[in-house]
Amino acid sequence: MSNAKNFDANSTINKIEGPIFIGRTWAEYLKMFDLKRKDLVKGRILDCAAGASSFTAEMSKNGYDVMALDLLYNKDPDVLCDKYRKHMKVLIEGLASVDSFVWNFFSDIEDLKEKRNDAFREFIEDYKKNSKNHYIKADLNNLPFPDNNFSMVLCSHLLFIYDHRLDYKFHLNTIKEMIRVASNEVRIYPLVKNRGLKSDFVQCIINDLQDVDIKIMKVNYEFRKGGNEMMIIKI
Numbered sequence: 001m002s003n004a005k006n007f008d009a010n011s012t013i014n015k016i017e018g019p020i021f022i023g024r025t026w027a028e029y030l031k032m033f034d035l036k037r038k039d040l041v042k043g044r045i046l047d048c049a050a051g052a053s054s055f056t057a058e059m060s061k062n063g064y065d066v067m068a069l070d071l072l073y074n075k076d077p078d079v080l081c082d083k084y085r086k087h088m089k090v091l092i093e094g095l096a097s098v099d100s101f102v103w104n105f106f107s108d109i110e111d112l113k114e115k116r117n118d119a120f121r122e123f124i125e126d127y128k129k130n131s132k133n134h135y136i137k138a139d140l141n142n143l144p145f146p147d148n149n150f151s152m153v154l155c156s157h158l159l160f161i162y163d164h165r166l167d168y169k170f171h172l173n174t175i176k177e178m179i180r181v182a183s184n185e186v187r188i189y190p191l192v193k194n195r196g197l198k199s200d201f202v203q204c205i206i207n208d209l210q211d212v213d214i215k216i217m218k219v220n221y222e223f224r225k226g227g228n229e230m231m232i233i234k235i
């Protein structure tokens with residue numbers, strides 16, 4: 001039985017086979033990663049597992065040097081549109097009876113849908129126009145860039161939240177890869193999985209990567225309950 005008390009966000013996610021293709025707005029990225037102008041002007045930025053987020057499109061419009069990477073960026077825009085619509089439908093149905101979320105940034109489900117659709121429209125327009133310059137198909141486990149290629153590397157809503165699907169080896173390899181291609185910082189958000197529980201992998205990563213400086217920082221954004229922290233790795 002599914003009600004507000006026993007809802008498990010990941011049971012909804014499990015209805016989708018393969019990667020979940022949705023995306024967040026530029027405004028959410030700024031809050032999730034606590035990005036300030038001084039962070040953004042330092043150099044190139046890579047958004048890993050960027051999905052249908054409008055971050056790269058908006059940042060590029062504003063003159064920043066940003067690139068997005070995702071497993072699905074070899075697909076035609078029509079295929080991505082179709083995936084986005086299907087995945088949004090499943091996620092919205094799952095949210096209908098949920099108290100695992102904080103309705104603050106979004107006033108209600110309609111507002112959430114509108115913002116996700118805005119992000120998708122911005123993304124797909126840019127994907128059609130600037131596919132070669134802004135969007136690269138690759139696996140996070142093996143980034144096709146030389147060492148220290150980006151000032152900042154971001155990853156939102158792939159690591160830690162899906163620790164029931166993606167094992168620790170994937171997390172460790174991926175984070176090592178992100179560190180390798182970053183010259184300054186790696187930021188990862190969120191750190192919680194379902195029901196507001198922090199993923200055990202967070203502490204494992206801190207224990208296993210002692211040659212870099214890893215901090216957990218509070219951010220002014222929380223949609224998933226307990227999802228108000230990011231990991232910041234200084235290189």
Ligand SMILES: C[S@@+](CC[C@H](N)C(=O)[O-])C[C@H]1O[C@@H](n2cnc3c(N)ncnc32)[C@H](O)[C@@H]1O
Pocket residue numbers: 019020021022023024025048049050051052053069070071072138139140141155156157158
């Ligand atoms: C839930 S979306 C997050 C999108 C965006 N980062 C955001 O927060 O709005 C997760 C994305 O990760 C991508 N993905 C999953 N596994 C991947 C991998 N091994 N390498 C690169 N991208 C991957 C999926 O294709 C999907 O677009």
